[in-house]
Amino acid sequence: MPCSLIVGGFFGDEGKGKIVSHLAVKDDPVLIARGGVGTNAGHSVLWKGKLYKMRMLPSGFVNQKCRLLVGPGVLVDTAVFLKETAELNAESRVGIDPQCAIIEAQHIERDRGSDYLKKKIATTGTGCGPCNVDRVGRTARLARDVPKLKQYLTDVAFETNTAIKEGKNVIIEGTQGTFLSLFHGTYPYVTSKDVTASSIAADIGVGPKAIDEVIVVFKAYVTRVGGGPLKDEITEEEAVKRGWYEVATVTGRKRRSAPFDFDLAKRSVMLNSATQIALTKLDILFPECKRAKNFGEIPKEAVKFIKKVEDSVKTPVTLLGTGPSVDEIIDRRKILP
Ligand code: GTP
Ligand code: IMP
Ligand code: MG
Numbered sequence: 001m002p003c004s005l006i007v008g009g010f011f012g013d014e015g016k017g018k019i020v021s022h023l024a025v026k027d028d029p030v031l032i033a034r035g036g037v038g039t040n041a042g043h044s045v046l047w048k049g050k051l052y053k054m055r056m057l058p059s060g061f062v063n064q065k066c067r068l069l070v071g072p073g074v075l076v077d078t079a080v081f082l083k084e085t086a087e088l089n090a091e092s093r094v095g096i097d098p099q100c101a102i103i104e105a106q107h108i109e110r111d112r113g114s115d116y117l118k119k120k121i122a123t124t125g126t127g128c129g130p131c132n133v134d135r136v137g138r139t140a141r142l143a144r145d146v147p148k149l150k151q152y153l154t155d156v157a158f159e160t161n162t163a164i165k166e167g168k169n170v171i172i173e174g175t176q177g178t179f180l181s182l183f184h185g186t187y188p189y190v191t192s193k194d195v196t197a198s199s200i201a202a203d204i205g206v207g208p209k210a211i212d213e214v215i216v217v218f219k220a221y222v223t224r225v226g227g228g229p230l231k232d233e234i235t236e237e238e239a240v241k242r243g244w245y246e247v248a249t250v251t252g253r254k255r256r257s258a259p260f261d262f263d264l265a266k267r268s269v270m271l272n273s274a275t276q277i278a279l280t281k282l283d284i285l286f287p288e289c290k291r292a293k294n295f296g297e298i299p300k301e302a303v304k305f306i307k308k309v310e311d312s313v314k315t316p317v318t319l320l321g322t323g324p325s326v327d328e329i330i331d332r333r334k335i336l337p
Contacts, residue, residue, distance in 0.1 A: 042249025157205025189228025
């Protein structure tokens with residue numbers, strides 16, 4: 001499909017990095033454009049035995065032919081951007097929009113120095129909230145004002161819309177998760193802007209009619225970092241026992257966990273107008289699924305769980321994560337009409 005948009009269905013960390021990198025390899029898009037908030041994101045990509053933790057550039061870097069773009073709605077931390085670009089040797093294929101707002105040291109200080117943000121909301125401390133405050137106040141500097149970024153500046157909306165118009169495959173990568181949205185999430189325990197599909201598209205400058213597929217990513221259980229409600233939350237001890245215990249990519253904090261929430265999933269599908277579901281960490285709930293690549297290999301209980309998800313959200317589960325590596329996935333998009 002020419003334009004697919006990927007978003008998180010719960011509270012972030014659903015495994016979007018792994019799903020996007022699989023699609024980048026399989027669908028061979030000409031470009032991947034990242035939306036979302038900024039460097040508060042941490043996407044893990046385990047590719048050919050090496051673990052990459054992306055905070056700024058799109059996770060689809062594994063496809064060497066892809067342009068890697070950052071849309072004007074995304075906040076850029078210059079140091080993180082340059083570091084990731086150098087680490088990936090991606091100088092010739094990264095592009096950043098001149099209108100991206102810049103995270104400065106003072107934004108990070110304000111984020112970490114505020115008791116409200118640090119202790120009550122328990123933000124990632126990456127300066128994103130205070131930077132978005134300045135963007136709304138129209139005092140933030142933009143990428144076009146930073147000499148070190150000059151060589152990477154490009155009109156991301158134009159590049160992306162041109163590729164879509166030419167019928168080429170394009171991926172739009174969201175970050176965070178639906179219930180961290182400033183509008184639709186568990187306010188005040190949310191991030192500093194909306195992160196549902198419509199806003200992710202707007203971060204790039206692509207209108208809703210240009211999106212062909214909206215893939216919402218759910219993990220087979222729910223995790224959340226920082227403050228805020230989490231229905232049926234289990235204890236850390238129980239999480240360790242079940243193999244659900246995780247540590248956050250950006251902050252190293254513990255992720256809280258709970259069983260899959262069918263009501264939240266249903267609402268997420270509604271808020272994002274999802275056309276497909278990706279379900280990650282199936283191998284953690286059902287160890288027999290580990291490394292499976294075909295639907296026929298997975299046990300009956302796992303099939304039952306997938307059916308239950310599909311029946312409750314009325315949307316097909318097309319991608320199934322069966323391990324952390326990019327190729328540990330079942331891709332059954334052929335079931336789509
Ligand atoms: P955010 O933008 O923060 O939401 O990032 P994300 O959705 O990309 O998730 P993140 O990388 O923070 O956390 C997901 C973790 O699960 C990573 O360690 C992945 O390597 C791992 N992972 C992803 N899919 C699977 C899967 O199907 N099975 C297993 N076992 N691990 C997975
Ligand atoms: P902020 O986005 O750093 O302001 O943090 C606000 C809330 O969103 C906190 O609860 C963070 O833990 C959470 N958050 C922000 N980005 C992510 C993410 O990428 N994954 C998971 N949680 C996130
Ligand atoms: Mg993450």
